[in-house]
Amino acid sequence: MEISxxxxxxxxxxxxxxSILFFMALFQNVIALDSDNNGLADDEEIQFRTNPNDxxxxxxGVLDGDEIDWNKDTDAMxxxxxxxxxDPDSDGDGIYDGTEMGITTPHNDTDxxxxxxxxxxxxxxxxxxxxxxxxxDDCLGDGEEDRNKNGKYEPLLGETDPNFPDTDGDGIPNYxxxDSDGDGxxxxxxxxxxxSNCDPNDADxxxxxxxxxxxxxxxxxxxxxxxxxxxxxxxxxxxxxxxxKVEFSRPQIKAEINQTITIDRMILIVSDSDKxxxxxxxxxxxxxxxxxxxxxxxxxxSEHIKNHxxxxxxxxxxxxxxxxxxxxxxxxxxxxxxxxxxxxPLKPEINTTAPxxxxxxxxxxxxxxxxxxxxxxxxxxxxxxxxxxxxxxNTSGVGDVKTPFIxxxxxxxxxxxxxxxxxxxxxxxxxxxxxxxxxxxxxxTVQEYIPxxxxxxxxxxxxxxxxxxxxxxxTNHQLNSPPLGYPPKTRPPNIx
Numbered sequence: 001m002e003i004s005x006x007x008x009x010x011x012x013x014x015x016x017x018x019s020i021l022f023f024m025a026l027f028q029n030v031i032a033l034d035s036d037n038n039g040l041a042d043d044e045e046i047q048f049r050t051n052p053n054d055x056x057x058x059x060x061g062v063l064d065g066d067e068i069d070w071n072k073d074t075d076a077m078x079x080x081x082x083x084x085x086x087d088p089d090s091d092g093d094g095i096y097d098g099t100e101m102g103i104t105t106p107h108n109d110t111d112x113x114x115x116x117x118x119x120x121x122x123x124x125x126x127x128x129x130x131x132x133x134x135x136x137d138d139c140l141g142d143g144e145e146d147r148n149k150n151g152k153y154e155p156l157l158g159e160t161d162p163n164f165p166d167t168d169g170d171g172i173p174n175y176x177x178x179d180s181d182g183d184g185x186x187x188x189x190x191x192x193x194x195x196s197n198c199d200p201n202d203a204d205x206x207x208x209x210x211x212x213x214x215x216x217x218x219x220x221x222x223x224x225x226x227x228x229x230x231x232x233x234x235x236x237x238x239x240x241x242x243x244x245k246v247e248f249s250r251p252q253i254k255a256e257i258n259q260t261i262t263i264d265r266m267i268l269i270v271s272d273s274d275k276x277x278x279x280x281x282x283x284x285x286x287x288x289x290x291x292x293x294x295x296x297x298x299x300x301x302s303e304h305i306k307n308h309x310x311x312x313x314x315x316x317x318x319x320x321x322x323x324x325x326x327x328x329x330x331x332x333x334x335x336x337x338x339x340x341x342x343x344x345p346l347k348p349e350i351n352t353t354a355p356x357x358x359x360x361x362x363x364x365x366x367x368x369x370x371x372x373x374x375x376x377x378x379x380x381x382x383x384x385x386x387x388x389x390x391x392x393x394n395t396s397g398v399g400d401v402k403t404p405f406i407x408x409x410x411x412x413x414x415x416x417x418x419x420x421x422x423x424x425x426x427x428x429x430x431x432x433x434x435x436x437x438x439x440x441x442x443x444x445t446v447q448e449y450i451p452x453x454x455x456x457x458x459x460x461x462x463x464x465x466x467x468x469x470x471x472x473x474x475t476n477h478q479l480n481s482p483p484l485g486y487p488p489k490t491r492p493p494n495i496x
Contacts, residue, residue, distance in 0.1 A: 036109065039065020040085075050085050055109040060088035061098025061117040062130075063107060074131040084131070088116035093133035094143025099151040102127040120151035127151070128162050138165035138174050139181065139198025167198060185218045193233050210236040222326035229326075243328035244272040244281060246320055252335040257313055261336070263306040268320070270301035276324040277301075284323070288316035288336065310338040 033042050038055035045052040045064065048071045055063050064070055070085040075092035084090040090097050098106070098117050102124025106117050120127070128135040128142045128151075135142055143149060145162040153161050160166065165174040168182030174197075178186045181196070183203040190197050195207075195214060203215040212231070220229035221241030232238035247269045255261050272281060280297035287293075287308055298304055301322075310316060316336040323329050 036064075038063045038109075040070070044071075048083060048085070056107050056111075058086050058088045058097075059111040059114045059116045060096050061103045061106045061110050061119075062101055066101075067097065068131050075133070090130050091133040091142075093128075093141045095128065095146060095149045095151065097130040099149065100128045100130040100142070102151065118150060122152040126153060126163060136161075136163050136165040138167045139196075140167060168200070184215050189218050189230060195233070206233075208232070208234050208236040208238075210239050212239055216240060220326075222328065241273055241276065241324070241326050241328065244270060244276070244322045244324050244330040246270055246322050246330040246332040248320075248332050248334040250334070252337060254337040254339070255310070256339055256341045257311060258309050258341075261308050261310075263308070263318075264304075265302045267334075268301075268304075270304075270322055270330075272301075272322075272324055272330075276326070279325040282323040284321040286319040286321075288318055310336065313338050313340050 034040065035042050035052050036055040040050070040052075042052035045057075050057040050064050057064050064085040067084045067090065068074075069090075071083050073082050073087070074084055074090045075082070075087065084097070088096050088098075091100075093100075096116055096118055098110075099120050102120045102122075103117075104119045104123055106112060106119075110117055128146075133141045133143070140160065140162075142162040145160040146153070147157060147159050148154070153159060153163075155161075160169060166172065166177075167174055167180045168177070170177065170182065174180040178188070180187055181198055181200045183200040185195065185203055187197050189195070190202075193214075195202050203218075204213055206213050212233075214233040217231045217233040217238075217240055219240065220231065222229065229240075231240045249267055249269060253261060253267070270281070277299050280299050281301065283293075283295040283298055283304075283306075285293040285295070285306065285308075287310075289310055289312070291308075308318075316338065318334040318336055319331065320334075321329055321331045
């Protein structure tokens with residue numbers, strides 16, 4: 001009885017253990033279920049919001065399980081949906097993950113219509129990192145070096161090798177190049193003062209605001225590289241040595257030939273740092289007349305005096321170039337106006353030789369002027385003669401000017417008018433009487449038109465005689481000299 005109880009107890013323990021193992025295996029299969037066979041369990045994909053039924057959730061040609069750091073955000077976009085398994089360009093370099101990993105054939109679950117997959121052109125021969133935007137660490141992104149983003153290095157298209165670190169493109173790899181970014185400052189200087197070996201534009205920056213660029217502070221006192229006498233580009237109190245200042249106080253000097261010109265502190269101003277003056281400055285004079293001079297060891301520029309004379313008249317330009325011990329240079333230019341010395345006027349000499357071209361031209365000009373004056377005088381004389389002839393042709397004697405025939409108008413009193421229309425003329429006491437001034441036309445007077453006969457015999461006499469009628473004596477002189485009168489209102493009938 002005891003033995004049977006032991007067997008039952010033993011069988012129960014065995015059954016219990018097998019049951020536990022069975023349920024554990026079954027539960028493990030449920031946990032590790034991978035519906036799309038992409039290497040990720042469904043529960044994991046659900047947790048990170050990838051599609052458990054799509055092996056390539058971002059359609060970049062790389063399976064979700066093959067993505068490096070599939071559940072991390074390599075390009076630091078900061079969003080859950082931007083994890084690498086959901087980001088077709090995980091490092092943000094412009095090249096899709098499938099291309100960088102050298103994939104040439106997409107998976108069946110890759111949706112090509114979304115254009116997130118570009119086959120690797122070189123067939124996967126050379127690949128780049130899908131989680132490092134600068135695979136060779138040359139400060140140039142993989143997308144910058146592979147310009148057409150097809151995964152192949154093509155130098156004929158101006159591309160650089162994304163697996164060969166050469167930032168400045170000089171053919172020297174960065175690990176052997178003392179100035180990897182080609183900005184003029186070596187890597188030691190940039191590393192020492194926290195500048196970038198990858199940014200060629202930081203040479204023009206002035207990080208400490210002292211008025212000197214980073215490159216100028218690297219060049220140091222002598223403004224030349226290689227001497228390691230640079231100043232600190234991050235400290236405004238540390239500045240490189242300045243070049244000497246050269247300035248002429250006036251723009252021009254006027255002098256005469258062989259006159260001594262003195263260049264002193266009233267004309268020239270030169271200044272430099274004290275440490276340069278202790279060593280001494282070098283003056284290079286170029287006077288502009290093919291004469292040059294060099295003076296060295298000048299410690300007191302304000303006390304320095306220089307003299308020079310010019311032997312010919314003209315305009316010259318004096319150039320002074322001052323060099324300090326660090327080979328920094330300063331320069332300025334001064335204009336020199338040299339004229340001929342003034343002398344008293346000389347007596348004119350009589351020229352017995354043939355005149356030159358200029359004197360001949362002057363004589364020709366005088367001849368043409370005299371000829372023009374004569375022509376004008378002749379024209380005036382001809383016009384005067386024509387005028388005198390015209391005036392003489394219109395006169396019949398001395399002082400008598402021919403005048404055209406003018407009809408005579410007289411005012412006749414009413415008592416002198418005859419019934420037949422003729423005029424009764426009174427007896428004249430003088431053969432050449434002058435008519436009195438005529439009164440204004442009144443109501444009892446009328447105006448008569450008397451034509452001027454040329455002969456008294458042609459005047460017809462009246463058929464009837466009147467008592468106490470006196471003959472009328474009228475001379476041709478009276479007819480030719482009519483008195484003044486008022487013009488008639490109507491033309492009277494002619495007298496026959």
